[in-house]
Amino acid sequence: MSKVYGIITNKIIKLLEEGVAPWRKPWNSIGLAVNWVTQKPYRGINTMLLKxxxxxxxxQIKNAGGKIKEKKRKKDI
Known part of the structure; x- marks a missing residue:
């Protein structure tokens, strides 16, 4: 679990150094990370971790008949 905390802490520090307050919600929800199937926006810490x-x-990809290309990067959510 401490590895997860370290990843999140480093991401927040990086965003702060770039002048971004990652906990502030934009004026609208356009441009948020969403689930491909449900189209629901991610919440909580995922809003800071995902572009x-x-x-x-x-x-979800398999159920839709798709495949993941080799060497594609995953994103922990």
Missing amino acids: PGEYATKK
């Missing part, structure tokens, strides 16, 4: 776009699980 805008669509994210899916391996299972």
